[in-house]
Amino acid sequence: MKNIRLASELTLISGTYFLGAYFLYRKVSLRISISEREILIYSGLVVAVWVLYLVFSGYHFLNLGKQLRVKTKREKEAAKRLNQACQGTIKALISALDCRDHATWVHSTRVVGYAMAIAAQMGLDExxxxxxxxxxxxxxxxxIGVPDHILLKKSKLLPEEWEAIKRHPKIGYEIIHQLDFVNNTADIILxxxxxYDGGGYPFGLKxxxxxxxxxxxxxADALDAITSDRPYRPARSMEYAVQEVCSLSGQQFCPQCVKCVEALGVEHLSQIEQDVKQPDKLKFKPEELIYGGV
Known part of the structure; x- marks a missing residue:
């Protein structure tokens, strides 16, 4: 496409140039007598200037093409380095969370599995x-911002300790929204x-x-919380979790989302619970979530 455009521009300029040279010759020849030798010299000069123009244009466009190729290469290399830096940041954050509390990391992978299934059932795009x-x-x-003696406590939390736990969405938001390449997730984290009925935190939205x-x-978070061991109770079955979520439709949970959980069914959700233990079955692996388009 670029070559066709270049050829068209050169043709237009060349045509205009020769047309101008012809009209100049006509104008001069009407006023004075011009010998055959002078016509040949004039024609030679016109052609010579045109050839010089073509040579200069060719050199300019070749040099410009080379510069563009070099610039494109540098931009790709810069994008690759930026992508690697983004991936490194994500891995560092995930590793920090995993090291701080491995149970939280395992919980997160299961929640991703359930959330992906619900989102797909609802028809959300890729x-x-x-x-x-x-x-x-x-x-x-x-x-990460919650003290260890609260985060890792084995017994039931005291009211003031629960208030400290409830601050984690805001802390997470403050960490994530500063990172341009993941700040579109900050509102979900917050x-x-x-x-759904306005009884949640941190803002009581409805x-x-x-x-x-x-x-x-x-x-998705609730499904995993119910089916996981807690200091004050053992893990419940997926069947119980689905029933509990359905019973809170319109109160704690969005009715539209609850309908999708019902449509997925206990068997499918139980299979997801097992599948996330195998990294190759994850639809979105952590290391693949930051891609070249960032």
Whole structure:
């Protein structure tokens, strides 16, 4: 396409140049007598100037093409380095969370599995699913700011300790929204503990004022919380978890999301719980969530 455009421009300029040279000759020849030798000299000069123009244009465009290739190569290398830096940042955040509390990291991978299934059932596009998965792996990053004696406590939390735990969405938001390449997940991280009836935290948002991705995430998070061991109770079955989520439709959870959980069914959700233990079965692996398009 570029070559065709260049050829068209050169043809237009050349045609204009020769037309101008001809009209100049006509204008002069009408006023004075011009010998055959002078006509040949004039024609030779016209052609010589045209050839010089072509040579200069060719050199200019070849040099410009080379510069563009070099610039493109440098931009690709810079994008690759930026991509590697982004991946490194994500891995560092995930590793920090895993080292601080491995149980939280395992919980996050299961929540991503459930959230992806609900999002797909609801027809969310690939970009939204990608964002949801990334938020899933990072949603509890704010727990880095919760003291160990509270985060790792084996017995039931005291009211003031529970208030400290409830600060983790805001802490996570403050960490993530500063990173341009993942800040589109910050709202999910901030709002995933909001309740559909307004009884959640940190802001007490209600209904559709809560982003759909955060509403999906709240359901996925609850499914895993119910089916996981807690200091004050053993893990419940997936069947029990689904029943519990359905019973809270319109209260804690978005009815639309709950319908998708019912449609997925206990068997499918139980299979997801097992599949996430095998990294090759994850739809979005943590190391693949930051891609060249960042």
């Amino acid at each position: 970009e939204e699913q990608h964002k949801l998965a990334l938020a899933g792996y990072l949603h509890d990053i704010g727990k 709002l995933h503990h909001e309740h 209904g559709e004022k809560i982003p759909l991705t955060a509403r999906i995430f709240a359901v």
